[in-house]
Amino acid sequence: MRHLxxxxxxxxxxxxxxxxxxxxxxxxAYLAVVGVAIPLGIVSPDALAYERAxxxxxxxxxxxxxxxxxxxxxxxxxxxxxHLSLDMGGLSRDAVVAPILYGxxxxxxxxxxxxxxxxx
Amino acid sequence: MSDKKTFVIQxxxxxxxxxxxxxxxxxxxxxxxxxxDGLNFIKDELDGTLSHRWSCRMAVCGSCGMMVNGKPSLTxxxxxxxxxDRVEVTPLANFPVVRDLVVEMDGFMEKLxxxxxxxxxxxxxxxEEGTYRQSPEELEYFKQFSMCxxxxxxxxxxxxxxxxxxxxxxxxxxxxxxxxxxTRDEGxxxxxxxxxxxxxxxxxxxxNECSEVxxxxxxxxxxxxxxxxxxxxxxxxxxxVPRGGK
Amino acid sequence: xxxxxxPHAMSPSRPGRTRTAPPQMPAQFPTSxxxxxxxxxxxxxxxxxxxxxxALRAVWLLGSGRTxxxxxxxxxxxxxxxxxxVVCLAAVIFVGVRFFRLFPxxxxxxxxxxxxxxxxxxxxxxYAAWIxxxxxxxxxxxxxxx
Numbered sequence: 423m424r425h426l427x428x429x430x431x432x433x434x435x436x437x438x439x440x441x442x443x444x445x446x447x448x449x450x451a452y453l454a455v456v457g458v459a460i461p462l463g464i465v466s467p468d469a470l471a472y473e474r475a476x477x478x479x480x481x482x483x484x485x486x487x488x489x490x491x492x493x494x495x496x497x498x499x500x501x502x503x504x505h506l507s508l509d510m511g512g513l514s515r516d517a518v519v520a521p522i523l524y525g526x527x528x529x530x531x532x533x534x535x536x537x538x539x540x541x542x
Numbered sequence: 543m544s545d546k547k548t549f550v551i552q553x554x555x556x557x558x559x560x561x562x563x564x565x566x567x568x569x570x571x572x573x574x575x576x577x578x579d580g581l582n583f584i585k586d587e588l589d590g591t592l593s594h595r596w597s598c599r600m601a602v603c604g605s606c607g608m609m610v611n612g613k614p615s616l617t618x619x620x621x622x623x624x625x626x627d628r629v630e631v632t633p634l635a636n637f638p639v640v641r642d643l644v645v646e647m648d649g650f651m652e653k654l655x656x657x658x659x660x661x662x663x664x665x666x667x668x669x670e671e672g673t674y675r676q677s678p679e680e681l682e683y684f685k686q687f688s689m690c691x692x693x694x695x696x697x698x699x700x701x702x703x704x705x706x707x708x709x710x711x712x713x714x715x716x717x718x719x720x721x722x723x724x725t726r727d728e729g730x731x732x733x734x735x736x737x738x739x740x741x742x743x744x745x746x747x748x749x750n751e752c753s754e755v756x757x758x759x760x761x762x763x764x765x766x767x768x769x770x771x772x773x774x775x776x777x778x779x780x781x782x783v784p785r786g787g788k
Numbered sequence: 789x790x791x792x793x794x795p796h797a798m799s800p801s802r803p804g805r806t807r808t809a810p811p812q813m814p815a816q817f818p819t820s821x822x823x824x825x826x827x828x829x830x831x832x833x834x835x836x837x838x839x840x841x842x843a844l845r846a847v848w849l850l851g852s853g854r855t856x857x858x859x860x861x862x863x864x865x866x867x868x869x870x871x872x873x874v875v876c877l878a879a880v881i882f883v884g885v886r887f888f889r890l891f892p893x894x895x896x897x898x899x900x901x902x903x904x905x906x907x908x909x910x911x912x913x914x915y916a917a918w919i920x921x922x923x924x925x926x927x928x929x930x931x932x933x934x
Contacts, residue, residue, distance in 0.1 A: 502833025
């Protein structure tokens with residue numbers, strides 16, 4: 423398992439890097455608008471009423487953006503949680519923890535693909 | 543008129559002690575003293591059994607690294623005026639302790655050697671071909687990373703070093719990166735494979751503590767993270783450009 | 789009191805001639821001094837996983853019809869979720885600021901013929917990108933354009 427993880431490190435690190443870079447930029451907007459501004463009434467809920475949200479989300483660029491918004495933060499999350507485990511002395515359990523976390527991110531990415539494809 | 547400070551020092555004699563213990567000393571200090579001066583006073587005047595490494599007293603040899611009040615410190619450079627009445631000195635964190643303030647260095651030397659820190663060329667230049675030529679700009683690509691004095695403070699500060707024994711560590715990776723960025727060197731492929739191997743540069747979690755504690759402003763965190771990018775590029779090109787035999 | 793490091797941390801491949809005391813982590817690790825910020829930074833990974841799966845749920849519900857989507861909007865209007873989103877937003881901004889501070893020096897001086905821009909310019913450029921991308925997406929989501 424360690425050997426496999428070492429071989430995959432460059433890919434995981436690239437995904438993690440984009441998770442921070444692009445994921446952070448996209449999440450800022452999403453959390454600010456969908457998570458805070460609309461619920462608090464700072465922005466009208468009509469902005470993301472069902473018809474408009476679906477129209478935006480099911481455009482090609484909308485699907486790409488939504489996929490990135492879902493998928494990329496998962497790699498940042500998985501990688502950092504794994505490192506947190508290692509920081510807490512978890513080297514001996516890494517062979518179990520790392521595949522679970524990266525597997526979770528991979529599963530999330532697959533579900534994200536399905537989620538954006540089924541928008542119509 | 544000198545101040546008194548209490549030095550609380552970790553002692554460990556492998557022949558006598560089960561485990562490390564603390565011992566206190568009252569030291570009359572001068573205003574311009576460094577921590578090392580206090581330790582040398584203890585050794586010279588109070589307790590000749592104290593063991594600690596030191597040499598140049600001017601922050602170039604890298605011998606006198608220790609933890610002072612819990613932080614990695616080059617004790618010949620660290621002024622006692624920075625500290626209050628109590629100065630706690632322990633050996634460098636993350637290292638096995640040989641005796642008192644002396645740590646086992648062989649593991650560090652092995653990591654340095656593992657990155658092949660020398661110019662590697664496919665074919666040696668003949669004398670008639672003359673010297674290598676390197677512009678000032680080319681020197682700047684790696685000069686900063688060549689300033690390491692091997693004091694090991696970065697290893698003491700790094701959370702990964704303490705948790706993952708295989709990790710090459712800041713100084714070794716910075717040294718390897720120094721050679722990778724040297725225009726005279728042709729060993730990047732070999733070194734990047736080492737960087738992706740057991741000692742993997744990707745174990746670095748970019749705490750940046752190594753750079754915070756480095757007394758020579760080498761910025762090993764920059765080197766390690768630049769090395770990650772180079773290692774990824776090398777990994778990607780390995781699919782495109784076939785690797786031949788040695 | 790420092791916690792124990794890995795028993796083989798910095799150990800040589802062959803044992804020395806005398807027994808050694810085991811290595812200790814630095815005393816301030818993991819939650820004192822600058823290590824606190826570092827550990828916090830790593831901990832945001834949990835929130836990023838949460839945000840990723842939260843966004844997944846949102847998009848899934850959008851694709852499940854009007855009732856599902858409007859149900860989600862009602863959920864999001866509840867105080868606990870608003871609070872969670874505020875905490876996540878703070879975490880995301882914290883991550884961005886720390887990462888952007890560390891990013892410029894992580895670029896090699898030269899990759900083939902390419903050289904990165906000077907570090908302050910790169911740093912400013914990252915913030916500009918953040919404003920443009922986030923601002924643009926926020927404008928679209930908030931109904932300002934399209």
